[in-house]
Amino acid sequence: MFKKIFFTLKRAKTPFKIASFMILSLTLLLGSFYGGVAYGFHKSGEPADFKKVVTSVINRTNNQPKEIDFSLFWDVWSRINQGYAGEVDNQKRVYGAIEGMVAALGDPYSVFLPPALSKDFKDDLSGDFSGIGAEMEMRDNNLTVVAPLAGSPAEKAGIRAKDIVLQIDGMDVNKYGFGEAIQKIRGPEGTQVTLTIFRPPSEKPFNITITRQKIHVSSVTWEEKNGLYIARVRQFSFDTVPLLKSLAAEMAQKNADRLILDLRNNPGGFLDVAQEVWRLFSNQDPLLYQKEKDGKLKPLGGTGSESPFLKTKLVILVNNGSASASEILAGAVKDYNRGKVVGEKTYGKGSVQELQDLRDGSSLKITIALWLTPNKVEINKVGIEPDYLVELKEEDIKNNKDPQLEKAIEVVKSL
Numbered sequence: 001m002f003k004k005i006f007f008t009l010k011r012a013k014t015p016f017k018i019a020s021f022m023i024l025s026l027t028l029l030l031g032s033f034y035g036g037v038a039y040g041f042h043k044s045g046e047p048a049d050f051k052k053v054v055t056s057v058i059n060r061t062n063n064q065p066k067e068i069d070f071s072l073f074w075d076v077w078s079r080i081n082q083g084y085a086g087e088v089d090n091q092k093r094v095y096g097a098i099e100g101m102v103a104a105l106g107d108p109y110s111v112f113l114p115p116a117l118s119k120d121f122k123d124d125l126s127g128d129f130s131g132i133g134a135e136m137e138m139r140d141n142n143l144t145v146v147a148p149l150a151g152s153p154a155e156k157a158g159i160r161a162k163d164i165v166l167q168i169d170g171m172d173v174n175k176y177g178f179g180e181a182i183q184k185i186r187g188p189e190g191t192q193v194t195l196t197i198f199r200p201p202s203e204k205p206f207n208i209t210i211t212r213q214k215i216h217v218s219s220v221t222w223e224e225k226n227g228l229y230i231a232r233v234r235q236f237s238f239d240t241v242p243l244l245k246s247l248a249a250e251m252a253q254k255n256a257d258r259l260i261l262d263l264r265n266n267p268g269g270f271l272d273v274a275q276e277v278w279r280l281f282s283n284q285d286p287l288l289y290q291k292e293k294d295g296k297l298k299p300l301g302g303t304g305s306e307s308p309f310l311k312t313k314l315v316i317l318v319n320n321g322s323a324s325a326s327e328i329l330a331g332a333v334k335d336y337n338r339g340k341v342v343g344e345k346t347y348g349k350g351s352v353q354e355l356q357d358l359r360d361g362s363s364l365k366i367t368i369a370l371w372l373t374p375n376k377v378e379i380n381k382v383g384i385e386p387d388y389l390v391e392l393k394e395e396d397i398k399n400n401k402d403p404q405l406e407k408a409i410e411v412v413k414s415l
Contacts (some may be wrong), residue, residue, distance in 0.1 A: 236269025
């Protein structure tokens with residue numbers, strides 16, 4: 001399964017806000033228009049009163065003094081009805097118009113998800129999905145891998161963070177919208193998909209064939225190694241805090257006080273989960289500042305009452321696939337000197353999305369704020385610089401070596 005990078009994702013307290021209401025209003029009115037019951041057409045092929053109604057709704061909700069002229073939109077809609085030789089899927093047209101409206105924001109993290117893709121997205125958050133197991137987004141108009149999931153078919157096949165997908169089963173990705181491309185990559189368990197990959201700085205694309213699988217992935221796994229613990233956090237999800245508490249209990253039982261938190265290729269997760277995770281390790285606040293639409297900075301602290309890792313010696317391990325909520329945690333650890341950060345500069349995704357459910361099973365994921373570290377440093381498109389820069393080179397991967405983890409072990413032992 002692929003999904004756009006989604007952290008920091010904020011769960012909406014109410015199912016509909018202004019943005020989603022605008023979309024729903026347009027969708028419902030479009031349905032009435034196509035039925036032809038109430039409005040009819042001008043001789044020019046444009047809808048008569050309907051255009052005025054929708055334009056009025058949009059202008060009121062948009063709260064702008066300048067009215068929006070929808071005549072071109074309705075002109076194209078009518079020309080398709082009157083002249084297109086093929087079959088017309090009107091619901092698909094509506095969804096396509098909404099997707100285009102959200103894409104026009106120019107924000108790669110704001111996206112409209114039709115019902116099927118919305119369900120897939122939520123399945124991913126629960127840790128159960130079928131697919132190849134990689135996080136993807138549109139970056140600079142390219143379908144780009146944020147990170148393959150740990151142990152996934154994508155990772156085993158050699159997919160890496162920042163790979164650019166040029167073709168899906170021989171078809172140019174540019175023929176599809178983001179949602180359609182994701183659906184083409186998805187498929188039944190046991191089937192194969194071939195991706196044509198461009199991996200900078202190489203100039204020659206190559207193919208990778210991946211067998212789709214049904215995957216259940218716990219968000220946290222760990223191992224003990226020579227008296228210290230290494231915990232891999234895949235994403236900040238529903239089970240992250242309970243699993244980390246279980247790890248804390250195990251470490252306490254064995255009197256272990258050194259932990260490496262491996263956030264490499266962790267694309268993010270729920271903001272409230274990141275806040276709970278921070279409280280497990282620190283009672284200092286704020287965890288981050290949220291820069292909202294009006295430019296004001298809102299401090300957000302950790303949540304919860306337990307801090308079982310408060311005295312644990314901590315190292316955070318990151319790479320260029322560590323994004324969003326991972327960067328929130330790494331930034332706070334660095335700013336408060338709560339531990340050390342080892343690895344590569346992080347991805348640089350410093351915005352907050354809210355997932356808003358719509359009545360037909362679709363959803364709107366929309367950017368509502370930017371975030372800053374406790375020292376009020378923005379990292380969007382910049383990333384977090386580690387305390388110890390350690391690259392993972394091609395020859396390391398081929399020789400099954402992990403110099404980043406080796407350095408993290410060295411550092412945590414020295415704390």
